[in-house]
Amino acid sequence: MQFIKNTRAIARRELVSYFESPVAYVFTIVFLVLVSFITFFVSNFYEAGQADLRPFFFWHPWMFLMLVPAAAMRLWSEERRSGTLETLLTLPLTVPQAMLGKFLAAWLFLGIVILLTFPIVLTTMYLGQPDMGVVVSGYLGSLLLAGAYLAVGMFTSAITRNQVISFVLALVVCLFLLLAGWPPVTNMLVRWAPDWAVRAVAAFGFMPHYEAFQKGVLDVRNLAYFASVMVFMLCAAGLALENRK
Amino acid sequence: MLEVSELHKRFGAIHAVRGVSFQAQQGVLGVLGPNGAGKTTTMRMITGFLPPTSGTAIIEGHDIVDQPVAAKRLIGYLPESAPAYMEMTVWNYLDFIADVRGFSGGERRRMVGETVERCYINPVRHQTIGTLSKGYRQRVGLAQAVLHNPPVLIMDEPTDGLDPNQKQVVRAMIRDMARDKVVVLSTHILEEVEAVCGRVLIICAGSVVFDGTPAELKARSPRHGAVELRVSAGAEQLRPALQALPAAERVEAEGDRLLVYPRASAQLMDEVVGLIRKQPDCRVVELKVLDGRLDEVFGALTAPARRAS
Numbered sequence: 001m002q003f004i005k006n007t008r009a010i011a012r013r014e015l016v017s018y019f020e021s022p023v024a025y026v027f028t029i030v031f032l033v034l035v036s037f038i039t040f041f042v043s044n045f046y047e048a049g050q051a052d053l054r055p056f057f058f059w060h061p062w063m064f065l066m067l068v069p070a071a072a073m074r075l076w077s078e079e080r081r082s083g084t085l086e087t088l089l090t091l092p093l094t095v096p097q098a099m100l101g102k103f104l105a106a107w108l109f110l111g112i113v114i115l116l117t118f119p120i121v122l123t124t125m126y127l128g129q130p131d132m133g134v135v136v137s138g139y140l141g142s143l144l145l146a147g148a149y150l151a152v153g154m155f156t157s158a159i160t161r162n163q164v165i166s167f168v169l170a171l172v173v174c175l176f177l178l179l180a181g182w183p184p185v186t187n188m189l190v191r192w193a194p195d196w197a198v199r200a201v202a203a204f205g206f207m208p209h210y211e212a213f214q215k216g217v218l219d220v221r222n223l224a225y226f227a228s229v230m231v232f233m234l235c236a237a238g239l240a241l242e243n244r245k
Numbered sequence: 246m247l248e249v250s251e252l253h254k255r256f257g258a259i260h261a262v263r264g265v266s267f268q269a270q271q272g273v274l275g276v277l278g279p280n281g282a283g284k285t286t287t288m289r290m291i292t293g294f295l296p297p298t299s300g301t302a303i304i305e306g307h308d309i310v311d312q313p314v315a316a317k318r319l320i321g322y323l324p325e326s327a328p329a330y331m332e333m334t335v336w337n338y339l340d341f342i343a344d345v346r347g348f349s350g351g352e353r354r355r356m357v358g359e360t361v362e363r364c365y366i367n368p369v370r371h372q373t374i375g376t377l378s379k380g381y382r383q384r385v386g387l388a389q390a391v392l393h394n395p396p397v398l399i400m401d402e403p404t405d406g407l408d409p410n411q412k413q414v415v416r417a418m419i420r421d422m423a424r425d426k427v428v429v430l431s432t433h434i435l436e437e438v439e440a441v442c443g444r445v446l447i448i449c450a451g452s453v454v455f456d457g458t459p460a461e462l463k464a465r466s467p468r469h470g471a472v473e474l475r476v477s478a479g480a481e482q483l484r485p486a487l488q489a490l491p492a493a494e495r496v497e498a499e500g501d502r503l504l505v506y507p508r509a510s511a512q513l514m515d516e517v518v519g520l521i522r523k524q525p526d527c528r529v530v531e532l533k534v535l536d537g538r539l540d541e542v543f544g545a546l547t548a549p550a551r552r553a554s
Binding site: 005006009010012013016017020021082083084086087089090091092093094 | 313315317329331341342
């Protein structure tokens with residue numbers, strides 16, 4: 001009970017903080033403009049002549065690469081730099097409560113931004129009959145992917161007081177995890193690496209798990225994959241905070 | 246009550262705090278020490294921000310190492326330079342603190358409203374903290390620390406960077422709160438110790454080198470109880486006569502002043518006054534007993550550290 005109360009208090013403050021600064025609005029607008037532009041002009045949504053959202057979801061992993069580390073970088077770095085970490089951690093709460101509260105707030109914010117792309121869904125529904133099951137599972141995959149990126153960003157934010165370093169580290173880690181399972185990369189590995197190694201690398205990557213959602217496949221293993229990435233990264237962030245100097 | 250026992254902190258090869266122990270009751274305990282003496286590290290361990298390498302602090306019976314959440318509930322802490330979320334308004338910030346402190350609904354609103362009044366930040370309650378002056382920001386930090394009316398209040402340099410008027414305001418608030426709380430504050434302003442502290446702890450190179458009242462601290466000054474005379478005529482005859490007084494240890498001249506150091510401070514003034522009466526051709530224009538100077542004692546007590554660094 002105390003755990004939920006404290007987590008909610010932290011999450012509420014974090015959300016208020018997001019919307020009291022102009023950064024959140026700029027972030028939202030940049031994401032929406034970019035996602036619309038790429039869907040309609042780069043992926044040629046209209047010319048493809050198909051009433052599905054594949055050209056829309058295809059780009060999410062790449063856009064998240066820049067945007068999610070940017071949303072995550074200040075979560076702990078800023079607390080460390082400005083000294084508010086000292087106030088926060090001497091309040092009667094625990095590190096896991098603070099960690100989860102911040103994570104949920106940032107994830108909720110990203111979720112709101114992602115769901116604000118709904119006009120694209122409406123456009124598709126107007127033009128044809130998209131498979132709504134696939135659309136819903138696509139959004140679910142997108143949310144989970146954003147959560148995984150966010151957890152990585154929280155970890156890199158917890159280990160440095162410099163937001164720029166946090167951003168770059170998160171970008172590098174996410175890029176690695178993104179490329180690890182991407183077909184062009186695995187195809188390259190197939191030629192010389194043993195089969196088990198290719199599969200191991202691919203299993204670590206975001207892409208195969210994300211693609212399954214885009215095909216409308218809801219597999220518990222994919223859910224478990226994203227959940228385990230988030231739990232692992234948040235625990236690592238918690239350890240980094242507990243053992244800070 | 247606050248009981249600190251054998252706190253140690255090592256940062257790699259640096260042994261920053263070496264066995265600090267003390268007990269604090271209601272009233273203000275001032276922690277003094279040169280920069281880098283371990284004051285802030287000690288406070289961070291007492292408030293549960295840093296885990297001690299060994300030792301612990303017990304806050305009203307709750308151990309900060311074993312029961313951190315229960316102990317933290319009883320502490321109000323103002324960290325050095327009063328950090329706060331710059332993008333939040335004063336009201337939202339205090340509302341958040343009250344939320345984590347476990348207050349809700351009408352009680353929370355009342356609590357925040359009262360604190361805002363008590364800390365004189367009512368006029369700026371809807372302003373963003375980042376736009377406030379240093380004095381207001383410090384008071385917001387103080388408001389955050391006292392919001393839940395904690396029995397133990399710990400403040401790291403609460404008046405640092407404030408102008409003289411603001412210092413007076415903050416000191417008055419501290420004196421006010423010390424009536425029913427254990428207040429521990431660190432400072433490197435010696436006058437502050439005399440102004441607000443009932444007891445002083447001097448920390449030097451991670452160890453406690455003095456624990457007592459400000460009066461006891463002053464009494465350690467070699468000038469404590471010395472008699473100072475300003476003489477406009479006849480200083481030459483007066484000086485050997487003063488030297489010959491049984492209660493005088495030695496006499497030093499400083500410009501037009503004579504400083505008589507005491508052997509036994511009690512009778513010195515009487516003997517000096519008696520002597521002056523018997524010397525009609527001496528004109529003494531000023532006569533006073535010195536109280537001792539804190540900066541001298543502070544310098545003497547922390548000298549080993551200065552030599553080492």
